Amino acid sequence: MAGRRAGGAAPSGETMTTIRTAELRYDPRELDRKWQERWAQDGAYRVRDDDPRPKWYELTMYPYPSGDLHIGHWYAMAPADAHARFMRMKGYNVLHPMGFDAFGLPAENAAIRRGIHPYTWTMSNIQNMRRQLRSMGAIYDWNREIICCLPEYYRWNQWFFLKLYQAGLAYRAKAPANWCPSCQTVLANEQVKEGRCERCDTPVTRRDLEQWFLRITRYADELLDFSLFMDWPEKIKTMQANWIGRSEGVEISFDISSHRLEEKEIRTFTTRIDTIHGVTFMVLAPEHPLVARLTTPEHRAEVDAYVEEARRQTEVERLSTEREKHGVFTGAYAINHLNGEPVPIWVADYVILSYGTGAVMGVPAHDQRDFEFAKRHGLPIRVVIAPPGWDGSEMGQAYEGREGTQVNSGPFDGLSAQRGYQAIADRIEERGWGGRMVSYRMRDWLISRQRYWGTPIPIIYCPRCGTVPVPEEQLPVLLPEDAEFKPTGESPLKRHQGFYHTTCPQCGAQAHRETDTMDTFVDSSWYFLRFTSPHYSDGPFHPELGAQWCPVDQYTGGAEHAVMHLLYARFFIKALRDLGIVSFGEPFLRLFNQGTIIASGAKMSKSRGNVITPDTYAQALGADVVRAYLMFLGPWDGGGDWSDAGINGMARWVNRIWDLVHTDPAELEGTTQDPEAARRLLGPTHRTIKRAVTDLERFKFNTALARLMEFTNELQRVWQERAVGPDAWRDAIRTLLLLLAPVTPHLAEELWEHIGGPYSIHNQPLPSWDEELAKEEEITLVVQVNGRVRDKLTVPADIGEEEATRLALGSPRVQALLNGREVVRAVYVPGRLVNVVVK
RNA sequence: GGGGAAGUGUCGGAAUUGGCAGACGAGCAUGACUUAGGAUCAUGUGCCGAUAAGGCGUAGGAGUUCGAGUCUCCUCUUCCCCA
DSSP states (O other): OTTGGGOSOOOOSTTOOOOOOOOOSSOHHHHHHHHHHHHHHHTTTOOOTTOOSOEEEEEEOOOOOOSSOOHHHHHHHHHHHHHHHHHHHTTOEEEOOOOBOOOSHHHHHHHHHHOOOHHHHHHHHHHHHHHHHHTTTOOOOGGGOOBTTSHHHHHHHHHHHHHHHHTTOEEEEEEEEEEETTTTEEEOGGGEETTEETTTOOBOEEEEEEEEEEOGGGGHHHHTOOTTOOBOOHHHHHHHHHHHOEEEEEEEEEEOGGGOOSOOEEEEEESOGGGGGGOOEEEEOTTOTHHHHHOOHHHHHHHHHHHHHHHHSOHHHHHOSSSOOOEEEEEEEEEETTTTEEEEEEEETTSOTTSTTSEEEEOTTTOHHHHHHHHHHTOOOOOOEEOTTOOSOOOSSOOOOSOSEEOSOGGGTTSBHHHHHHHHHHHHHHHTSEEEEEEESOOOEEOEESSSSSOBOOEEEETTTEEEEOOGGGOOOOOOSOOOOOOSSSOGGGGOHHHHEEEOTTTOOEEEEOOOEEOGGGGGGTHHHHTTSTTOOSSSSOHHHHHHHOSEEEEEEEGGGTTTHHHHHHHHHHHHHHTTSOSOSOSEEEEEEEOOEEETTBOOOTTTTOOOOHHHHHHHHHHHHHHHHHHHSSOGGGOEEEOHHHHHHHHHHHHHHHHHHTSOGGGGTTSOOOGGGGGGGHHHHHHHHHHHHHHHHTTOHHHHHHHHHHHHHHHHHHHHHTOSOHHHHHHHHHHHHHHHTTTSHHHHHHHHHHTTOOSOGGGSOOOOOOHHHHSOSEEEEEEEETTEEEEEEEEETTOOHHHHHHHHHHOHHHHHHHTTOOEEEEEEETTTEEEEEEO
16 A cells, blocks of 8 residues: 555656665675575575464555555555564564455556556556565565455455455445545545545536445444554554544534425534524535525525536635635525524535435524624624623624523523423423434545446346345356456446446346445455465365464554554454454554655655666665665654665665674683673673664664664774674674564675574574673762752662762862852752752 | 644654653764775764863743753744545
């Protein structure tokens, strides 16, 4: 899914600019090749299901095969791989698979523009990307690769769809949908950003279409419960909660029976039923079905024109805050049950049908948008909640607070707004005018796409039997290979005679197939299950293996999927749980969102010409240097700015490591007689293990690497001073390589071989540290006078308060400053400082 | 308009619970080696000051505290999400 927007282009060679890089001690291409071949040959990273070690499922969002591996892919995948390798060395049986999110629009657009079949385009891109991914040196077990556009995968999308359909969780309905005129398809609400298509940025318009939906709203409350999993970023949880948008309120009907229509009432939802007596108008969305029928003959022309205009507008224009709230009167009135008043019914485009009921009660005194609308159209403004201290004068804007007293509210006058709310809600329920209810902002998940390159929805329409699901044994419904690709706004499947025409599975009559295909987020809602048994053919996944590996222990990927993939997958798993297909309710226990990598301060794009291709750098400096540099840039969740100069620092460090490992420990023979000398490296070594391990654990790659650099600096000093014996030196080097192994796997393996370590370094356990040895023996005691640093003393780490204070006061620099002034007290912070407070 | 996150040298960024600001790296400077340097090694590098003493310094302003990058309030800026 990473790089989803970057689709469209075939591999290109034009980015092979000459980069100026440091020279390495070794031939990085040869070294990468040597070990990648060896690992592949040995099946070193083949994941075994029967491994007795505890399992660890670490998944990174699989990419869309756009054609070329972008540095952004490496940024998402290399640190994830390092963490997975780290967990492997910690003793887990690690599943860290890779696959391709292979359905989607770019392939079909390529077909339209250049006449290449989406299958051909996609598969050749995958081939290229697979090669590039291999060059990264990850522990992906390629025997587990999955490709969603192949029937062996998508037939299970269809199978799940049928299960959901049977359970009433998939349904078809006519609804005004978001339409992207450029992509020629409808979009789910989640795919519309600020009224524009998430993919191509084209303003979205509205279309009424028959669409398939998945009933995600049934799980709204459960999706708000994040207590089942522990470790998700607060930001994502908040975004999901906001997206779901639960609000408690009251549904209330307004009486329109005098209009002698089939409908006797208009239903509307409000969170402020306490303001019901302040309703001076109602507003319907232009798409509201009642608009046409309610409008009186003398207003018809005006209303029709207005509705037509609103229809042509994009959501961006309609929701713009700068725009004046304006609308037209239908000539019709509705009765407010609470006070029997007739209120005029207006049509205005600031109300949108897909949000709420498409009808809003206008309370200008207590809602700012209604206030502006009333001002513009000369509608009355009636205060019904008196703000504390209000003197009865006219208001310059709406009072939206919940503090206040009911006024102009008939029998409810004098109650506080809070009590008024409850009393009015009670009254409404007693009289049957409506009742308390919970409303959600989230709508059901629209999965229909009017495109070819997706999973066909397994439904048949029969003139006699109606909507008939394709029987399970007839799956998969295959995509025909010979479709015509033209941007028409209808699925190419509709014009494919062989696909379109079929017979009814129930009665055998002439029937036709559903021609919409599924949103690709259906594929990614369960792909992690498929990785556990990718070749299983009796079901979407092997039930035992699914249970053994899932849920995913650690998921990593971009935050842009917060209210799409990450929410859909949670829903999907809950639905599967209720269908008895899985036994857990959350797909991803821990989530980490990496940031975005940019180049020269700007987002990488072809048009800017600042696209960084990892291949170029991997060839010049090897995969390890690129991996390590990406991890060193800064905190992983912060993203980073790629710089050619910066990567040279990494190359230098790698060279220093190479030189340190290629020293001959024999040269240290007899250099020191001091038995204490062996200890010279023990403290630094154990401190390094401790810090590097705890940092790697928490994805703090940048500081983990800084620790390792400090360690190599220390090793260099020790070597130059010939300060330790050969055994201590060998131990330190061994530790360094083991800690390096997850980050720079090829180099670590090569150097491990050089020092005679048993193949493979990646099967060795991570070194552990001894808390006692990691402790500093001496510390720098900071001496402050009135909070300002005046001296620093080197003292034993276990120094007590008395001794520390005595030393601090005795310091000549402190004495000079005291100069007869009175010492009020001395604050001692163990192991850190003494602050002498003087007057 | 609402909500959230953030603002630290020339740059990327470090900094348990409030306790040495600037780790580590880049860049830059000086020197060494060298036919050469885009290699390597050494040293220096927050600002003012003289190479000293000393002072200032984590967007700006106030506050709490023995002590604030960290906590509180206000202002400004940037980014993200929602409208």
